[in-house]
Amino acid sequence: MQLTLKDIARMVGVAESTVSRAINNKPGVGEDTKQKILSIAKQFNYRPNQLARGLANKQTNMIALFIAEMKSPSAIEIISSIEKAANQAGYQVxxxxxxxDLAKEKAYLELLDTNQVDGAIFAGGQLADEHLIKASLSGENKIILLNRLTEELLLPSVITDNSRGTYLATEHLITQGAQRIALLTDENESLIKEEKVSGYQKALEEHAIAYNQNLVIDSQGSREAGYHAFLELINLSDPPDAFLATNDLLTVGLVEAIKMGGYFIPLDFLLVGYGDNLLTSIFDPSLTVVKEPYQELGQKAVDFLTDSLAGKKLAEMIVVLDPVLKIRKSSIKN
Amino acid sequence: MQLTLKDIARMVGVAESTVSRAINNKPGVGEDTKQKILSIAKQFNYRPNQLARGLANKQTNMIALFIAEMKSPSAIEIISSIEKAANQAGYQVxxxxxxxDLAKEKAYLELLDTNQVDGAIFAGGQLADEHLIKASLSGENKIILLNRLTEELLLPSVITDNSRGTYLATEHLITQGAQRIALLTDENESLIKEEKVSGYQKALEEHAIAYNQNLVIDSQGSREAGYHAFLELINLSDPPDAFLATNDLLTVGLVEAIKMGGYFIPLDFLLVGYGDNLLTSIFDPSLTVVKEPYQELGQKAVDFLTDSLAGKKLAEMIVVLDPVLKIRKSSIKN
DNA sequence: AGTATTTCCGCAAGCGCTTGCGAGAGTGGG
DNA sequence: CCCACTCTCGCAAGCGCTTGCGGAAATACT
Structure with a gap:
């Protein structure tokens, strides 16, 4: 059986409250008794019950991390960066x-209502915004959005500059000679998708290339979707000469389809993908990608959350981080 | 402010205990009052405070998932399968x-000591076995091992048949004509590594091929290690004609090095990797891999844990699942 | 020496929920 | 009509911790 405060109190011969204060390093306990308490506590390996503590304090030091799509390689980057930052800040995730899955999102939202977590970070996805709003307003639930846009900016958010990512990529492709650039988007991230499209359009405009609706394929954002997008595009009367896939799963599916079709990159098509991970290093030729600053995104989201849990007023409601274009071989015609 | 049991009790005009029993569907409360309670509770969206409940019940419905190496693509398979299974069983992970990192393992072990989780699953890794043992014996902490071997079988474990995986792979390579098969292992999983080596040796023996210590490279199991292993092997007086990499990071690094060296697969070397994920689909030529049954591993580990939390005697202490060899092009000389 | 402070510590209530026990009301059998 | 029983429900203690308040002891001040 676990040792309790009461046990320690009895052993030392003081009241529970004194032990509590000593353990938590609070004022109001003499130096000598404090030392005695601490030494006994350590000797018997006393571990405060966090449930009881949480009940009394109304906080759990836990946060929920909502991940829209775990199979994506970049998700793991986000997850581990958040785990790391949270851990350093003293939180479990x-x-x-x-x-x-909307039902799962709702189910997990219960964690907030039932006081099992102090706050939550929503990474990606675009489901059930009303629920989020309601959740964040109903309690004093602290919710941070990461790479997830809502209609109105009601929740603290950290995102990458999505239009800049596609802008950089598109412009790069154009300077490499591409004229008909296909854009593969993920309909699950509706608002973010719009930003990505707008960056793409901006680059086209600047280079006086007409926007062609046929070259923009909106899909489920999955690997299969990437695959099918290629099949659809290749059958156009005026097929693309370059591709820009806006997430890593789409990128994978697209590449698979290109290979299946017997085409070569960058010979037949130029290609810029998304996400920078193991894939890009192994892919031949090496993939040019838009890379998001995963580490910073996670860190910033956790900072937001811990600050707001600590009751601090947030200096800003949104922080926008820049993606970088990692130019490799897949987008260079040689 | 959150509604409490007391609030509901006052509204309905009964005692807290009655409300509690009604909510938890326990006997001892009349059908009509029960309905009244439930309807009011629903109407006001009452959510029991899980901290308080946990304190009274001594259980949290949370489990800790210890992951040795998150960057590995197969880790995500394990993680999501466990999350899914745990979720279905009513647990948060x-x-x-x-x-x-030993320090992190120790720190996270506190979750068990401080009653924040009901149990834990350790996936991979080979650190601090003493701590595990101590943790599992000290409290009634329920700990399950997944793909992690200990000296003695003290904890319920679910693993893949590691020697079978390397046996299958090695034999396959031999039948494809390989004579000097290099084996890349991960020293972090010491006991599992031994199993893998033994499967490799068994296949060699059966085909009367002498075991050559120089062809076995033990390393940190990282991508870099895979890369360097190749450099080391290629400089042997009698370099290998095939490679078997025993985890997915090693596989990636190895492939990178092979490409950097200007070699072609399967022309110059046959190759069998580990893990079956996005990589294998994108790699050209497609990778032959040993695939572990991630889904089943996770499910079984969760089953073990929930059974033992429910106080059931486990039918067996260990379950061993078979890996399968997915034969693709990288190991077929054509 | 007497009073005013300060320091140290214990008492007890409270966090929100569960549960053993017993009281009262209702039912049936003799 | 009375007793024995069953069904409902409330009382109160308890889970392990925190914290406001007040008392006692120790220190400071006139």
């Missing part, structure tokens, strides 16, 4: 894999 | 990314 509960993994909530939403998998684009 | 706390992500504990150990990252081969």
């Amino acid at each position: 509960i993994l909530c894999n939403i998998n684009h | 706390i992500l504990c990314n150990i990252n081969h």
Whole structure:
């Protein structure tokens, strides 16, 4: 059986409250008794019951991490950066894999209502915004959005500059000679998708290339979707000469389809993908990608959350981080 | 402010205990009052405070998931399968990314001592076995091992048949004409590594091929290690004609090095990797791999844990699942 | 020496929920 | 009509911890 405060109190011969104060390093306990308490506590390996503590304090030091799509290689970057930052800040993270399932999102939202977590970070996805709003307003639930846009900016958010990512990529492709650039988007991230499209359009405009609706394929954002997008595009009367896939799963599917079709990159098509991970290093030729600053995204989201849990007023409601274009071989015609 | 049992009790005009029993569907409360209670509770969206409940019940419905190496693509398979299974069983999972860091493992072990979780699953890794044993014996902490071997079988474990995986792979390579098969292992999983080596040796023996110590490279199991292993092997007086990499990071690094060296697969070397994920689909030529049954591993580990939390005697202490060899092009000389 | 402070510590209530026990009301059998 | 029983429900203690308040002891001040 676990030792309790009461046990320690009895052993030392003081009241529970004194032990509590000593353990938590609070004022109001003499130096000598404090030392005695601490030494006994350590000797018997006393561990405060966090449930009881949480009940009394109304905080759990746990946060929920909602992940829209776990299979994506970049998700793991986000997850581990958040785990790391949270851990350093003294929080545990509960993994909530939403998998684009509204029911799961709702179910996991209960964690907030039932006081099991102090706050939550929503990474990606675009489901059930009303629920989020309601959740964040109903309690004093602290919710941070990461790479997830809502209609109105009601929740603290940290995102990458999505239009800049596609802008950089598109412009790069154009300077490499591409004229008909296909854009593969993920309909699950509706608002973010719009930003990505707008960056793409801006680059086209600047180079006086007409926007062609046929070259923009909106899909489920999955690997299969990437695959099918290629099949659809290749059958156009005026097929693309370059591709820009806006997430890593789409990128993989697209590449698979290109290979299946017997085409070569960058010979037949130029290609810029998304996400920078193991894939890009192994892919031949090496992949040019838009890379998001995963580490910073996670860190910033946790900072937001811990600050707001600590009751601090946030200096800003949103922080926008820049993606970088990692130019490799897949987008260079040689 | 959150509604409490007391609030509901006052509204309905009964005692807290009655409300509690009604909510938890326990006997001892009349059908009509029960309905009245439930309807009011629903109407006001009452949510029991899980901390308080946990304190009274001595259980949290949370489990800790210890992951040795999160960057590995197969880790995500394990993680999501466990999250799914745990979720279905009514448990939340706390992500504990150990990252081969003993200090972090110890720190996260506190979750068990402080009653924040009901149990834990250790996936991979080979650190601090004494701590595990101590933790599992000290409290009634329920700990399950997944793909992690200990000296003595003290904890319920679910693993893949490691020697079978390397046996299958090695034999396959031999039948494809390989004579000097290099084996890349991960020293972090010491006991599992031994099994893998033994499967490799068994296949060699059966085909009367002498075991050559120089062809076995033990390393940190990282991508870099895979890369360097190749450099080391290629400089042997009698370099290998085939490679078997025993985890997915090693596989990636190895492939990178092979490409950097200007060699072609399967022309110059046959190759069998580990893990079956996005990589294998994108790699050209497609990778032959040993695939572990991630889904089943996770499910079984969770079953073990929930059974033992429910107080059931486990039918067996260990379950061993078979890996399968997915034969693709990288190991077929054509 | 007497009073005013300060320091140290214990008492007890409270966090929100569960549960053993017993009282009262209702039912049936003799 | 009375007793024995069953069904409902409330009382109160308890889970392990925190914290406001007040008392006692120790120190400071006139």
